[in-house]
Amino acid sequence: MPGGRERELRRRIGSIQSTKKITRAMELIAATRVVKAMQRANAARPYARLITSVIEDLAAGGAEVDHPLLRQAPEVRNVGFIIITGDRGLAGAYNTSVIRTAERQVMAHVSEGKGYSLCCVGRKSASYFRFRNYRIDNAMSGFSDNPSYDDARRIAETVSESFLVEAVDQVELIYTEFVSMGTQRVVVRRFLPLVDTEMMAREGSGTGREGSFEFEPSPEAVLEALLPRYTEARLYGALLDAAASEHASRQRAMKAATDNAEELITKLSRAMNQARQDAITTEIMEIVGGAEALGGGDTTDVDIALASMLAGTDASMPTAAGASPA
Amino acid sequence: MAVELDVELVSPEEVTYSGSAEMVIVRTVEEGDIAFQAGHVPFLGVLAPWSVDVLRPGGERDTFAVHRGFVEVSHNKVTILSDVSEAADEIDTTRAETARQRAAEALAVDAEDVEAAAALERAELRLRVAAA
Numbered sequence: 001m002p003g004g005r006e007r008e009l010r011r012r013i014g015s016i017q018s019t020k021k022i023t024r025a026m027e028l029i030a031a032t033r034v035v036k037a038m039q040r041a042n043a044a045r046p047y048a049r050l051i052t053s054v055i056e057d058l059a060a061g062g063a064e065v066d067h068p069l070l071r072q073a074p075e076v077r078n079v080g081f082i083i084i085t086g087d088r089g090l091a092g093a094y095n096t097s098v099i100r101t102a103e104r105q106v107m108a109h110v111s112e113g114k115g116y117s118l119c120c121v122g123r124k125s126a127s128y129f130r131f132r133n134y135r136i137d138n139a140m141s142g143f144s145d146n147p148s149y150d151d152a153r154r155i156a157e158t159v160s161e162s163f164l165v166e167a168v169d170q171v172e173l174i175y176t177e178f179v180s181m182g183t184q185r186v187v188v189r190r191f192l193p194l195v196d197t198e199m200m201a202r203e204g205s206g207t208g209r210e211g212s213f214e215f216e217p218s219p220e221a222v223l224e225a226l227l228p229r230y231t232e233a234r235l236y237g238a239l240l241d242a243a244a245s246e247h248a249s250r251q252r253a254m255k256a257a258t259d260n261a262e263e264l265i266t267k268l269s270r271a272m273n274q275a276r277q278d279a280i281t282t283e284i285m286e287i288v289g290g291a292e293a294l295g296g297g298d299t300t301d302v303d304i305a306l307a308s309m310l311a312g313t314d315a316s317m318p319t320a321a322g323a324s325p326a
Numbered sequence: 327m328a329v330e331l332d333v334e335l336v337s338p339e340e341v342t343y344s345g346s347a348e349m350v351i352v353r354t355v356e357e358g359d360i361a362f363q364a365g366h367v368p369f370l371g372v373l374a375p376w377s378v379d380v381l382r383p384g385g386e387r388d389t390f391a392v393h394r395g396f397v398e399v400s401h402n403k404v405t406i407l408s409d410v411s412e413a414a415d416e417i418d419t420t421r422a423e424t425a426r427q428r429a430a431e432a433l434a435v436d437a438e439d440v441e442a443a444a445a446l447e448r449a450e451l452r453l454r455v456a457a458a
Contacts, residue, residue, distance in 0.1 A: 014391070038415070040339070043340035044338055044339055046334075046340075047338045048338075050336055051407060054370060054396060054407070055387070057370055057400075152338075179352055189388060214367055215371065216355075216360070217355060217372065218370070219370075221372060223357075225355075225396070229396075233338055261362075
């Protein structure tokens with residue numbers, strides 16, 4: 001039946017157009033969120049920097065402590081992992097690349113005969129590892145696109161707790177680092193045990209401060225109060241980076257989806273226009289053929305039939321000939 | 327003109343306050359108030375849950391309720407790092423009052439309730455700072 005193919009193509013174009021509307025909307029939303037997430041990450045930087053500089057001062061002041069968070073286990077038997085992914089998909093490779101790195105890490109430790117303990121942050125990592133029958137000790141979600149400091153504190157407390165009771169001897173933090181709008185990369189960082197203060201001081205900005213600080217109550221007491229805050233601040237920074245990365249990835253993925261939809265619509269419109277022209281040509285041929293068979297050479301009947309048909313399809317003919325995809 | 331201090335109150339989310347001051351008064355965990363003026367030796371201390379008073383050059387006073395944190399003083403710069411702090415005008419007094427009553431009731435039932443004691447302390451600090 002002529003026109004059947006045309007109708008089918010028209011339906012497909014319609015459905016791609018509505019998909020495109022959705023991806024376009026998601027792209028725009030992600031674009032505004034990524035800006036906000038970057039601002040939050042920047043606003044959080046002074047605190048992290050200052051905490052590090054306080055640690056530098058403590059190192060300069062000669063604080064020596066045997067804090068449980070600094071405990072270096074002689075033999076690492078169980079490794080904890082904090083895996084930070086998003087709650088929702090449609091963000092390109094964002095979730096899968098974190099999950100893939102995490103799984104490889106877990107496998108590497110398991111093959112060395114160590115135990116593992118997973119702390120999944122974000123719904124995506126939790127559902128992935130749950131489906132594959134990994135044992136998940138902690139799963140937290142619902143804040144991946146807008147993490148608060150309280151969320152960071154909750155995670156840091158849970159993980160520090162299991163480190164302090166020696167359920168794990170080492171904790172790795174796996175998240176996506178936000179380098180720039182165009183670049184985000186998955187990183188694996190040692191979360192616990194904390195490296196000693198001198199190492200932390202060296203990791204910091206190294207501004208060469210003087211070592212004549214007065215401490216109250218004592219360098220050791222300050223450091224002891226400081227270390228839990230330091231872990232929280234680090235985790236908070238990671239969460240903010242991950243959130244910014246998630247939005248940036250989603251924006252990019254949705255932009256690609258929108259572009260693809262546009263391309264597909266162009267292609268399908270061309271195919272549709274061609275199908276319509278084919279149908280019209282076939283129809284004309286049928287009429288001409290039929291009229292010739294009836295009239296037996298009398299051309300006036302054919303002309304009349306053709307003229308009436310052209311008048312009927314007048315509206316669609318010029319566009320069909322023009323084949324404009326817009 | 328006297329040398330002034332730069333004061334910054336920094337929370338994990340953002341820098342919540344910054345300005346200059348003639349004097350900053352805090353309380354450290356040793357149960358002692360300590361005031362900083364320009365030229366103070368470098369100092370690093372753990373703060374008690376208490377108020378932080380910033381005396382501005384014009385004679386104004388900004389008060390904050392700081393529930394925990396650190397103070398660092400060096401090069402005429404006072405930095406207060408705190409993950410739980412509020413400015414006096416941000417405090418919801420009615421909420422603090424109900425929280426205080428609730429904590430007091432919980433303490434009356436169970437005097438050993440550590441959380442209620444902490445809540446009571448927080449609420450009282452909020453009310454005191456808001457009243458100042």
